[in-house]
Amino acid sequence: MNRPQEIDSRAGLFSGLAAYSMWGLFPIYFVATRAVPAPELLAHRILWSLPFGLLILIFRKQIGDTWKAIRKPRTLALLALASISLAANWGVYIYAIQIEQIFQGSLGYYINPLIYVLVAVLFFGERLSKLQGFAILLACMGVLALTIYGGQFPVISLFLACSFTIYGVLRKLIDVGAMPGLFIEVLVLILPAALYIAWLNQSGSLVFGTDTTLNWLMVASGPITVLPLLAFAFAARRIRLSTLGVLQFVGPTMQFLCGIYFGETFTAAHAICFTLIWLGVAVFAFDGWRSSRPSYALRTGPAQTRQNE
Structure with a gap:
């Protein structure tokens, strides 16, 4: 690899780490905003993402790409469906943090890649490798352990994993960039969000405007939402998919x-559940790393390599 490629790859790695680290620190933000009811915080997250997203589109000169996507009925319809899945995911995650269920939120995003694989097998005809099958089995055992031994069915975790999988599948069907796509999704959601905030204001139950610190935290939900996605999009173009999968x-x-x-x-019960999930994640990550190696591709052939991706 020559020097410019090394620099580009390193920048991509740091960007990927930055994106996932920002997502990983989300509980701190949502704990700090617990005084704001989850539906209002969700509405503000949508509302303040719009102007900040527009600034990013202007800076990256993607207004034209956004307009092209809006003019395509199929793309617009799929993005509208994706926006519903995304809003549901955001809302339930905020709610989970507010009711002190951070572990369930974490568990949901550990399970998410395994749900992706399961959906690819069930609905898109992809074949499951033995290691992927074992990883999914370990995850199922973890969920059962928490349900039976701990007496707590992880409904929040499964909802987060499934809703984000639906979102990912819908976005995979659409040929549109990350930032233009997110902007259109927020644009679809902006009217119901604005109407909800107006209704809260009319009924006198709007938290925004009652505390300066909370006001600024709610405004900050815009960049907090958009910046990780921007860093992720930068990383996705510069590092291998297997590396991104581990990150x-x-x-x-x-x-x-x-x-x-x-x-x-x-x-x-949490300890048993997370141990099984972590083992599943380790197996899943190893299988992704192994299948991406050139020597493995040469031994198995192109068809088998694609099967394991």
Whole structure:
């Protein structure tokens, strides 16, 4: 690899780490804004993402790409569906942090890549490698352990994993960049968000405007939402998909550590569940790394390599 490529790859790696680290620190932000009800905070997150996203589009000269996507009915319809999945995911995650269920949020994003693989097999005809199958089995055992031994079915975790998988599948069907796509999704959601905030204001239950610190924190939800995605988009173009796949576990690991920091109760059932999930994640990451190696591709052939991706 020549020097410019090394620099580009290193920049991509740091950007990927930055993106997942910002996502991993989200619990700190949502704990700081617990005084704001989850639906209002979600509405502000949508509202303040729009102007900040527009600035990014102007800076990156992607207004034209955004307009082209809006003019395509199929693209617009799929992005509208994606926006519903994204808003549901955001809202439930905020709610999870506010009711002190950070571990469930973390668990959801650990499970998410495994759900992706399962959906690819069930609905897109992709074949499951033995290691991928074993990883999914370990994840299922973890969920069962928490449900049976701990008496807590991880509904929040599974909802977060499934809703973000639906979002990812819909975005995969659309040929549009990360930032233009997000801007259109926010644009679709802006009217109901604005109407909800107006209704809260009319009923006298709007938190925004009652505390200066909370006001600024709610405004900050715009850049907090957009910046990680921007860093992720930068990284995705500069590092290998297998590297990006391993980096995605940085986020839920940091969320898990946030749960420890904030003193959430970590039971024996949690320990069993997370141990099984971590083993599944390790197997999944190893399989992704192994299948991306050139020597493995030469031994197995192109068809088998694609099967394991």
